[in-house]
Amino acid sequence: MEFEVTGALMQSYTICKRQVWLMAHQIVPDQEHPYIEIGRLIDENSYQRDRKKIHFENVVLDLVRMEKDNILIGEVKKSSKAEDSAKMQLLFYLYKLKQSGITAKGQLFFPEERKREVVELTPEFEREVIKAIEEIKDIVYKEKPPAFIKIPYCKNCGYKEFCMS
Template structure:
């Protein structure tokens, strides 16, 4: 039985895109690691924002970037593109929620280096309730006996699980 602590930022990010992907990831079914979009995402993450502290591991969270923003803690999530903006925002809200649960107040920022774009993210009480609801829904998905049925969506053409789902 999977619990609250099994929900990760990657699962949160996938939730907005594909529930099947959530189940596959949670059950350690690994996507094609040589998929061009996965490799490109790794490269962009590696070469962007060199001056900042990167890859901070905290409980079941891996924060891409941490910096001091005029005396306040800023946590950032680096993404290849803003196409999946809602899922990126939800992932960062999850990180802000986890930090708050541990007494750490922070501001969030999404970074899209290829687009030279930044978006501020703040955890409000309403958004926090939404994050808790998503965590509970993800727990329900990963506790299912088998993956949710495949549904073709536009994201499928760029997904590392494409071969698994379409075969």
């Protein structure tokens, strides 16, 4: 199958490798799941003032602003509990921009917690992103998804019914 690594896959990669395979193989999660619903509501209502969705290659950037001479891209997230995966997703976007000659900084927004975090693509994070892209490809090109291993995230995952039935 032909596929491109996306921000959503990068986010899943830090949570569950099985989810990466399911998502890439277009197995549709339970859309009525409350976690997905809350995420969608926040997506629609938060930061409306300066909100712009920018489509760039296979990347959808949540929020783009000019700050002094810098381009700032942002991602709006429901909860900082999944901060690591949100950070990896944003680093992936910064990496894709850099590949197109655009230097940007990132910021994560957690509106429910009134919290923000600056994210920069340091050389170390860049190496991490490149390694993750390769590993995602390895997972997705396998014939079957990685075996189901129950993790705390499962209870909030849209694939719960699929994995646990």
